[in-house]
Amino acid sequence: MAETIIEVKNLHKQFGDNVILKDISISVEKGEVIVLIGPSGCGKSTFLRCLNGLEPIQGGSVTLHGEPVLYGKKSLTKIRQHIGMVFQSYDLFPHMTIAQNIALAPLKVQKRDKKEVEEETLKLLDRVGLAGKADSYPNELSGGQKQRAAIVRSLIIHPDIILLDEITAALDPEMVHEVLKVVLDLAKSGTTMMIVTHEMAFAKAVADRVIFLDGGEIVEEGTPDEFFDAPKTERAKQFLKTFTYSD
Amino acid sequence: MDLTFITQHYPLYVKAAVLTVVTGTIGIVLSAIVGLICALTRYYKIPVLRTITVIYTELSRNTPLIVQLFFLYFGLPKAGIVLSSEACGIIGLTFLGGSYMSESILSGFQSIKKAQIESAESLGLTRGQIMRYVVFPRAAAAAMPAVSANIIFLLKETSVFSAVALADLMYIAKDLIGMYSSTTESLLMLVIAYLIIILPISLLCSVLERRLRRGGA
C-alpha cells in the first residue's frame, strides 16, 4: 500500500472575485513525481503555494500526512519542515554564503547538530556539482549554480516532498540542463516531487504522472506517454501544439 | 585674531563639546530604539500601535526641535513636571529623531523582497527568525545611508539645545561673544569643534555602510 504524502480535496482558490482554482483534488504518493503543466496564468504557481500554506484557500483542504495545512497558523512552521520548495527566481539569501544559506533551516528550525549539518551540506553540494562553492556568496554564482544550491537548501531539511516551480524558467538555456539533470537524479533516487515546468521533454522524462491544468481545473491526467503521445482532450491537444519539442 | 584668547578659552569648548557629544549620543541611541520599535509596528501592521506611531511621526516631523524643546522646558513645568536642561535636550532629540529613524528603518525593511521572505517561510522559519536572520541584516545595510544622514542631522540639531540653557557649544560661543565681543575667535572655535565631532562620525558611518553591504545586493 502506497503512502500518501499530500492529499488535496476539493481545493478552491480565488483572488477577490477572480476564481483561480476550482474543486481540485489530487493525492501524491510517496516516491511519485508529478508534473503540473498548463498555460501561463492557469494557476500552477498558486496551486503549489497553496500546498505549503503561502496562500489562503477559500474551500476544500490540503493535508500533509493527514495534518491540515492551515494558512497563517503556527502549525505551519512544523509542516513546512516536511515540504521543500524551490522558486523560479533563485531566492538564496544574498548576505549569507552558500553553506550558511543551506544550514539556516537545519540549524535554526530543526536544531540539528552543527557538525552533522556541515558534513551533509558538503555532501549535498558535491552531489549537485557544487563542491568548493560552500563559502561563495550567491552573487558569485551563475544562475544554474544558484538554482542547484537552492535545491540543496530544500533537500537538507529531508522533506517528504519537494515542490519545484519553473526552476529553470529564468536561466540561460545553456544552464538549464545542469539543473534538470539534478532533478532527474533526484527522481531516480525516489524523491517525491511536484514539478511545474515548461520544458516538455524534461516533463516527459521525469514524470510518473502528468496533470494538465487549464481554466482552474484539472483537464487531463495520465502517464507521460498517454498525455504527450495521445492526449484525450481537445484543450490538451491545443496546448501541446504550441510546443515544439524533441526528445 | 587673538590666539591667546583661543588658548585661554578652549577648555570651555572642550567641556561643551563633551556635553554635546554625550547628550547627542544618548539622544541618537534612544532615537534609533524608538525608530526601530515604530518601524516594527508599522512593518507588521500591528493594530492600534501602528496608528499611534503614525500620529507620533507626523507630530514629530512637522514641528521644529526648538518648539519641542520649549514645550518640554517651559511648558511642562506649568503642569508640574520640571525637567533638567539635559533631560529636555535628550527627550527632545529622541522625540524628533525617533520619527526620522523610523522612516529610514521601515524603508530598509520594505526593501526586502517578498520572495525572500516567502522562501524563508518555506524553510519553516518563524516570523521572529525571518526578521532576525533574513530581513534585519539586509534591512540594516539598506537603511544605513539614511540612518547615517539622520545621525549627522541630529548631531547638528543639538545646536538648538542652548535655547533651554544647556551649556553646549552654541551656548558657550554666544556667551563668549556677548562677554568679550570675540566674534571671530569664538565662531572659529565653534566651527572647529563641530567639525571635530562630526567628521569622524561621518567617516565611521561610511565605513559601516560599506561593511554592512558585504555579500552584495
Ligand SMILES: Nc1ncnc2c1ncn2[C@@H]1O[C@H](COP(=O)(O)OP(=O)(O)OP(=O)(O)O)[C@@H](O)[C@H]1O
Ligand atoms: N497575489 C495575487 N493577487 C491577485 N491575483 C493573483 C495573485 N497571484 C496570482 N494571481 C492571478 O492568478 C492567476 C494564476 O497565477 P499563477 O501565477 O498561479 O499562474 P501560473 O500558472 O503559475 O502562470 P505562469 O505559467 O505564467 O507562471 C493569474 O491570473 C494571476 O494574475
Ligand SMILES: [Mg+2]
Ligand atoms: Mg507560475
